[in-house]
Amino acid sequence: MNLVVTPDRRRTKAEEALESAFRRIDAELPDLEREAAFARFAAQGLPHRRVEAYHFTDLRSMLASAPEPVGRPSPEAARDALGADVFAAVNPARAVFVDGWFVAALSDLTGLGDGVSVSTLAAALTAGETIDGLGARVAPGTAAETDPLVSLVCAFFSDGLVVRIADGAALARPLEIRHVATGTAASVFVRHFVEVGAGASATILESHESPEGSVVHAHTLVEASIGVKAAVTWVDRQRESHDGARFSTLAVAIGDHAKLDHTVATLGAKIARTQIFATLGAHADLATRGATLAKGRTHADATLVVEHTGPGATSRELYKSAVDDEATSVFQGRITVHKAAQQTDGRMGAHAVLLSDRAEAKAKPELEIFADDVACAHGATVAEIDETLKFYLMSRGIPADETERLLIHAFLGEVTDAIGDEAIRTAIEGEIDGWIDARGKTA
Amino acid sequence: MLEIKNLHAEIENEGREILRGLDLTVKPGEVHAIMGPNGAGKSTLSHVLAGKPGYRVTDGSATLDGVDILDMDPALRAANGVFLAFQYPVEIPGVANMTFLKAALNAQRKARGEGEISTPDFMRLVRAEAGKLKISQDMLKRPVNVGFSGGEKKRNEILQMAILQPKLAILDETDSGLDIDALKVVSEGVNALRAPDRAFIVITHYQRLLDHIRPDVVHVLSKGRIVKTGGPELALELEAKGYADFVDAA
Numbered sequence: 257m258n259l260v261v262t263p264d265r266r267r268t269k270a271e272e273a274l275e276s277a278f279r280r281i282d283a284e285l286p287d288l289e290r291e292a293a294f295a296r297f298a299a300q301g302l303p304h305r306r307v308e309a310y311h312f313t314d315l316r317s318m319l320a321s322a323p324e325p326v327g328r329p330s331p332e333a334a335r336d337a338l339g340a341d342v343f344a345a346v347n348p349a350r351a352v353f354v355d356g357w358f359v360a361a362l363s364d365l366t367g368l369g370d371g372v373s374v375s376t377l378a379a380a381l382t383a384g385e386t387i388d389g390l391g392a393r394v395a396p397g398t399a400a401e402t403d404p405l406v407s408l409v410c411a412f413f414s415d416g417l418v419v420r421i422a423d424g425a426a427l428a429r430p431l432e433i434r435h436v437a438t439g440t441a442a443s444v445f446v447r448h449f450v451e452v453g454a455g456a457s458a459t460i461l462e463s464h465e466s467p468e469g470s471v472v473h474a475h476t477l478v479e480a481s482i483g484v485k486a487a488v489t490w491v492d493r494q495r496e497s498h499d500g501a502r503f504s505t506l507a508v509a510i511g512d513h514a515k516l517d518h519t520v521a522t523l524g525a526k527i528a529r530t531q532i533f534a535t536l537g538a539h540a541d542l543a544t545r546g547a548t549l550a551k552g553r554t555h556a557d558a559t560l561v562v563e564h565t566g567p568g569a570t571s572r573e574l575y576k577s578a579v580d581d582e583a584t585s586v587f588q589g590r591i592t593v594h595k596a597a598q599q600t601d602g603r604m605g606a607h608a609v610l611l612s613d614r615a616e617a618k619a620k621p622e623l624e625i626f627a628d629d630v631a632c633a634h635g636a637t638v639a640e641i642d643e644t645l646k647f648y649l650m651s652r653g654i655p656a657d658e659t660e661r662l663l664i665h666a667f668l669g670e671v672t673d674a675i676g677d678e679a680i681r682t683a684i685e686g687e688i689d690g691w692i693d694a695r696g697k698t699a
Numbered sequence: 700m701l702e703i704k705n706l707h708a709e710i711e712n713e714g715r716e717i718l719r720g721l722d723l724t725v726k727p728g729e730v731h732a733i734m735g736p737n738g739a740g741k742s743t744l745s746h747v748l749a750g751k752p753g754y755r756v757t758d759g760s761a762t763l764d765g766v767d768i769l770d771m772d773p774a775l776r777a778a779n780g781v782f783l784a785f786q787y788p789v790e791i792p793g794v795a796n797m798t799f800l801k802a803a804l805n806a807q808r809k810a811r812g813e814g815e816i817s818t819p820d821f822m823r824l825v826r827a828e829a830g831k832l833k834i835s836q837d838m839l840k841r842p843v844n845v846g847f848s849g850g851e852k853k854r855n856e857i858l859q860m861a862i863l864q865p866k867l868a869i870l871d872e873t874d875s876g877l878d879i880d881a882l883k884v885v886s887e888g889v890n891a892l893r894a895p896d897r898a899f900i901v902i903t904h905y906q907r908l909l910d911h912i913r914p915d916v917v918h919v920l921s922k923g924r925i926v927k928t929g930g931p932e933l934a935l936e937l938e939a940k941g942y943a944d945f946v947d948a949a
């Protein structure tokens with residue numbers, strides 16, 4: 257494909273790699289606005305510290321390179337890539353993507369219930385739908401459009417899922433969108449569209465994983481709309497290789513009186529950036545919580561852009577990170593309350609516990625309020641493990657390392673306790689406890 | 700059992716000496732009461748024995764059954780049988796009381812080379828002890844001390860003691876905050892644990908507690924030293940006359 261824009265500055269190695277990869281895209285899916293999307297990306301290049309939204313996550317200097325996208329894996333390689341079945345006890349329906357490619361043989365999309373349709377993005381496009389049309393149906397707001405990571409997915413996506421839940425319908429069992437990797441160094445781009453109709457309900461699980469040691473740069477974009485009075489539970493588990501990267505964007509429009517309860521747990525990746533762009537209609541209710549566990553020399557960023565556009569909506573953002581070794585956690589959250597959004601109730605908290613002297617946590621919560629009758633608050637804390645609590649536990653005979661485990665678990669418990677479904681909660685807690693138990697055992 | 704000799708300790712950050720040459724010997728099976736004015740160093744003594752960070756021992760020694768405990772970390776001291784019921788127990792959000800009790804008991808068993816207690820045995824044990832102390836199931840399920848009333852926190856301390864069965868239990872003003880009935884219940888809990896191979900140090904301001912838990916020895920601690928030692932009658936004398944005589948003597 258042709259490049260539309262030639263930047264006048266020197267490109268980084270990663271940018272060059274992306275550009276040459278884009279030229280060689282094997283256009284299995286027809287044009288699809290890829291050119292325009294890549295042009296948007298190329299005009300800015302990788303974001304750097306002078307770009308406000310990426311001030312703490314300077315991808316231009318952090319991304320030394322960008323691996324090539326890879327083709328569809330063989331059936332054997334795909335099966336071997338499956339990894340641990342973290343949500344087994346939940347028994348969800350599942351759509352499995354390996355290296356960004358949907359693998360029907362590993363997926364189970366039965367028993368989703370009446371009024372629910374799930375197809376791959378490739379199938380939807382082949383059947384005559386268009387990217388523009390799909391985007392217009394979910395219309396998650398414009399805030400994400402200029403984001404460079406979003407542009408990259410729009411330029412490169414290999415496949416994705418189109419989920420439609422009709423008005424009043426209920427997803428009969430949770431749907432897991434599972435992303436795994438064969439371990440081949442690769443940039444992977446997946447793009448999903450999720451439409452939840454008025455009064456509908458659904459539980460959606462995302463799982464992202466790549467084999468330890470692999471260099472997978474995994475990009476995901478989810479564009480979603482939650483209809484009037486619909487209720488959605490969304491849990492995202494991210495466990496990429498500590499040599500890889502995870503870039504996730506959820507752009508979601510939450511309709512009037514609709515509810516989204518969202519939890520994300522990030523436990524891996526050398527560089528992770530999870531972004532949520534949410535717009536809330538009148539009396540909508542958003543709860544989003546994050547647990548970030550970072551160790552080694554990794555960097556994990558959670559960035560939220562929440563817009564209250566209608567009156568009477570509630571949003572609760574609670575992001576907690578446990579940061580070990582030389583890792584860094586970043587939280588950026590902005591709640592914007594539009595003029596029409598009177599009686600907005602917004603509360604945002606970002607809390608980090610530093611587990612080593614060289615660990616770092618950065619937090620930048622912001623409120624931008626244009627309405628006059630609102631109740632909004634934000635708070636951020638960075639602390640070490642509380643010595644007083646540690647002493648109390650030790651004074652009962654619990655050794656130092658175990659007291660730390662108990663206290664880290666307790667610290668993150670505020671995030672996981674709020675997951676209503678016990679099997680899902682247990683799965684996420686298990687991931688977190690596994691990380692905590694492994695502390696100090698491996699580098 | 701406990702042998703403290705010429706103990707000097709200061710606040711780490713301030714360098715202010717709080718314990719100033721304290722001597723104390725407690726034999727197995729005995730109950731010692733320590734009384735003394737506010738700020739005398741009673742809680743400091745209990746903290747230094749339990750190994751709380753923030754204090755520096757500059758001189759002297761403290762041994763339990765001949766073993767120096769001052770070099771041990773707090774968990775090891777506990778495993779060796781030291782227990783402190785805190786004057787101000789802390790709240791631990793996110794750690795369920797039951798989880799905590801079990802972790803503590805199993806950690807101590809492990810340190811002694813014993814196997815883990817089975818869950819049914821543990822449940823039975825906790826239920827029985829909690830019942831005696833009138834601690835509800837709800838309090839057991841809640842995070843440690845979170846939202847507990849002052850008296851409930853104190854009862855929770857005694858529950859931990861009853862389950863951990865220490866060699867040496869130090870009770871720092873466990874009576875403060877307890878209502879009349881709870882005082883009885885807690886005292887009964889303590890008395891039930893009195894044994895020939897176990898000793899207690901009971902820090903209190905009031906004779907009232909000592910009516911329930913009869914001490915063998917009563918000490919007055921003032922300005923970081925034991926300034927007077929006597930029998931149970933000493934507590935009555937203090938109740939009548941206050942500390943004036945002893946404080947001046949110190």
Ligand SMILES: Nc1ncnc2c1ncn2[C@@H]1O[C@H](COP(=O)(O)OP(=O)(O)OP(=O)(O)O)[C@@H](O)[C@H]1O
Pocket residue numbers: 710713717735736737738739740741742743744753786
């Ligand atoms: N962490 C600390 N930092 C500064 N000063 C301290 C600290 N801990 C204790 N002190 C001081 O040490 C002295 C002894 O305090 P301690 O708590 O041991 O007294 P106490 O005898 O238990 O008194 P009370 O009867 O009021 O409980 C007091 O003057 C107190 O202010």
Ligand SMILES: [Mg+2]
Pocket residue numbers: 741742743786871872
């Ligand atoms: Mg005191």
